[in-house]
Amino acid sequence: MTEPHLQPLLHDLVGVVLAPTSALGDAAGQIRPAGVQGVFHADTRVLSRAELRVDGREPEALARGAAGPHGVRFVGLARWLGDPGPDPTVRVERTRQVFTGGLTEEVRIVSTASVPVRATVDVDLACDLAPIELVKSGRSTTPVAATAAPAGGLTFSGADVTVRVTADGAEVRTDTPGLRWPVRLPPRGSATLRWRLSVTDPRAVVVTPTAEASWSEPRTLADDRRLVRLLDRSLADLRGLRLADPRAPHDVFLGAGVPWFLTLFGRDSLWAARMMLPLGTDLAAGTLRVLARRQGTRVDPGTGEAPGKILHELRRHEFALAGDGLKLPPAYYGTVDATMLWVNLLHDAWRWGLPADQVEPLLPHLEAALGWLEEHADADGDGLVEYVDTTGHGLSNQGWKDSGDAVRFRDGRIADAPIVLAEVQGYAYEAAINGAALLEAFDRPGADRWRAYAGRLADRFRAVFWVDGRYGPQPALALDRDKRPVDSLTSNIGHLLGTGLLTGEEEAQLARLLTTEAMTDGFGLRTMSADDAGFSPLSYHCGSIWTHDTAIVLAGLARAGFRQAALGLVDGLLAAAEAFDYRLPELYGGDDRALLGRPVPYPAACHPQAWSASAAVLLLQAATGLYPDVPAGTVRLAPLAGPDLGGVSVAGLHVAGAPVTVTVDRTGAASLTGLPAGLRLTGADGAVVPAPRSAPAGTLGRT
Numbered sequence: 001m002t003e004p005h006l007q008p009l010l011h012d013l014v015g016v017v018l019a020p021t022s023a024l025g026d027a028a029g030q031i032r033p034a035g036v037q038g039v040f041h042a043d044t045r046v047l048s049r050a051e052l053r054v055d056g057r058e059p060e061a062l063a064r065g066a067a068g069p070h071g072v073r074f075v076g077l078a079r080w081l082g083d084p085g086p087d088p089t090v091r092v093e094r095t096r097q098v099f100t101g102g103l104t105e106e107v108r109i110v111s112t113a114s115v116p117v118r119a120t121v122d123v124d125l126a127c128d129l130a131p132i133e134l135v136k137s138g139r140s141t142t143p144v145a146a147t148a149a150p151a152g153g154l155t156f157s158g159a160d161v162t163v164r165v166t167a168d169g170a171e172v173r174t175d176t177p178g179l180r181w182p183v184r185l186p187p188r189g190s191a192t193l194r195w196r197l198s199v200t201d202p203r204a205v206v207v208t209p210t211a212e213a214s215w216s217e218p219r220t221l222a223d224d225r226r227l228v229r230l231l232d233r234s235l236a237d238l239r240g241l242r243l244a245d246p247r248a249p250h251d252v253f254l255g256a257g258v259p260w261f262l263t264l265f266g267r268d269s270l271w272a273a274r275m276m277l278p279l280g281t282d283l284a285a286g287t288l289r290v291l292a293r294r295q296g297t298r299v300d301p302g303t304g305e306a307p308g309k310i311l312h313e314l315r316r317h318e319f320a321l322a323g324d325g326l327k328l329p330p331a332y333y334g335t336v337d338a339t340m341l342w343v344n345l346l347h348d349a350w351r352w353g354l355p356a357d358q359v360e361p362l363l364p365h366l367e368a369a370l371g372w373l374e375e376h377a378d379a380d381g382d383g384l385v386e387y388v389d390t391t392g393h394g395l396s397n398q399g400w401k402d403s404g405d406a407v408r409f410r411d412g413r414i415a416d417a418p419i420v421l422a423e424v425q426g427y428a429y430e431a432a433i434n435g436a437a438l439l440e441a442f443d444r445p446g447a448d449r450w451r452a453y454a455g456r457l458a459d460r461f462r463a464v465f466w467v468d469g470r471y472g473p474q475p476a477l478a479l480d481r482d483k484r485p486v487d488s489l490t491s492n493i494g495h496l497l498g499t500g501l502l503t504g505e506e507e508a509q510l511a512r513l514l515t516t517e518a519m520t521d522g523f524g525l526r527t528m529s530a531d532d533a534g535f536s537p538l539s540y541h542c543g544s545i546w547t548h549d550t551a552i553v554l555a556g557l558a559r560a561g562f563r564q565a566a567l568g569l570v571d572g573l574l575a576a577a578e579a580f581d582y583r584l585p586e587l588y589g590g591d592d593r594a595l596l597g598r599p600v601p602y603p604a605a606c607h608p609q610a611w612s613a614s615a616a617v618l619l620l621q622a623a624t625g626l627y628p629d630v631p632a633g634t635v636r637l638a639p640l641a642g643p644d645l646g647g648v649s650v651a652g653l654h655v656a657g658a659p660v661t662v663t664v665d666r667t668g669a670a671s672l673t674g675l676p677a678g679l680r681l682t683g684a685d686g687a688v689v690p691a692p693r694s695a696p697a698g699t700l701g702r703t
Helices: 132-137 225-240 266-275 282-293 338-352 356-375 422-441 447-464 491-496 504-514 547-559 563-579 610-624
Strands: 014-018 021-025 038-041 044-047 049-054 060-066 071-077 090-099 102-111 117-126 154-157 162-167 171-173 178-185 190-200 219-222 242-245 248-254 319-321 326-328 466-469 472-475 626-629 634-637 648-655 658-664 670-673 680-682
Touching: 014 071, 014 090, 014 225, 021 090, 021 102, 044 132, 044 190, 049 090, 049 102, 102 117, 102 178, 132 319, 162 178, 178 190, 219 225, 225 242, 225 563, 225 610, 242 282, 248 266, 248 282, 266 282, 266 338, 266 547, 266 610, 282 338, 282 356, 338 356, 338 422, 338 626, 356 422, 356 447, 422 447, 422 491, 472 491, 472 504, 491 504, 491 547, 504 547, 547 563, 547 610, 563 610, 610 648, 610 658, 626 648, 634 670
Parallel strands: 634 680
Antiparallel strands: 014 021, 021 038, 038 044, 049 117, 060 071, 071 090, 090 102, 102 190, 117 178, 154 162, 162 190, 171 178, 219 648, 242 248, 319 326, 466 472, 626 634, 648 658, 658 670
């Protein structure tokens, strides 16, 4: 019987990244020729092996830790060397750093022995130039031959990519590629060995930005120190995930995640930029412009392109997963929600203070996106936004839950396409209202038409989506091909909060549904209720917990005033963050907290991952309760911090381009300083709050 090819596991691998280059190795620091270990650059594995040996033996792993934002250091022992006795006297320190287009390693052999130490250090290398989809499929790869470089070192070459390895003072082997150094140490001596990998890749579709990150680095104090640690680690990871379009390297966006998705993904990049708005609007502006340049202009069923539609993902070549029939073109538009998310990011960036001279050039793209919503998003004309893959080799599901089994009825049956997702109707409603606001503000026609569209959509949603569930009325996850409600209880409905599609009473019912034990007795919000037949805690989309999903829903709950519901999800995320050393992965298991007392890893989850790391900023925004509307001249302050979460103070949030400081004490009393002239502070109810004489300007009592 033939063994199936299985996607490699990566939950226990140690990664470093400076996009589009990343490296994944084991906890000992080795990069072994197995699974997804290796050095990757722009969808190609440029090194598949880097195994260190001292006298033919692997050092014994002892510890590891970060070495700057794009590096990691491993400490091991060579106990067979040095003085006899129980205490080790020779250690091996291996520091790996990723730089623009390559990687360096520094190996220090450090002796505290009283005798001289002699050893031979080898680094065995291999390169397979495997495309990322071949690695993801779990299929075997073949190393390419190494040649001696004219100026020393090794070269591995393929059709698109050239990889060169150099090392000072090393003997270079080409037959079995590797490096060798003889080491001679006096008593208590040390030696430092270095090697370097560089990549030449003229056809890469994404590159490292030339400038440093332009978002602010907030100075945060919090009673719950987990919030500070999570924010610090997340921002460090996000600096490594920054990417640019080679055609416009000044426009920066976030690559989706290491290792599978380190490229431009419309949905992921848009959500991440939206979560990052409290730190400035530059990332949002860059993301909007990059995607606007690739906005659809024609109808192409093969790629999913349509006029006005926003791209789903960008690759250097066709992305084909052998064995499951998936075959995506290099520029793929198979997403039902990215176009509305683009509109909503433009609107929200404008509300945070994106200058008019950056908004106006994007307005034709806004009108094109709204045109797609009207002309191409509703194929059967029933007033709802739907999707179907007509090629047979594209994504069968095209919302954020895009696995093939993601849309299930309560009894576990998989729904047939075309599919009408609940949260997509919320995004569409929000895009219509937000688009109308932008059109009106910039004296362009169509605002009334889009408000009318939103009204019809809300009526239609209310008529067909609500079903009777175990915990009372609930919106269905979706409608299937026959317009039957897909009646499972899922996290998707939480994305409706704050879109405007629901009434206040309906939002209150959602808050009740989303806080049932079946949804929340893990470390966050389950993607599917544990009561549903399709539930599995390690299903990609039917029972696992996604960091960004939990953060989006808790932020919606907080903004709508459902404080206790939001705080329960905050507690789950912070507990998970602590368990994952504050690098929250793409997703993790939806098991009950009582199982292990910590979350079970999802074995193939990306880490770091853009919208998971950006979720820390969204959590910070919910804690401070900062909600600006710069065009309207108001800033609302409705903090989640206070008696339950503790106090928090954040300096360096940005409103209208100016740094502001928000402080919330343990009672929930909040103050805001640094607000630009012309902006008024309001309370949780939206009413303008005059500054009391006995308190600094911009101070609110507990709301």
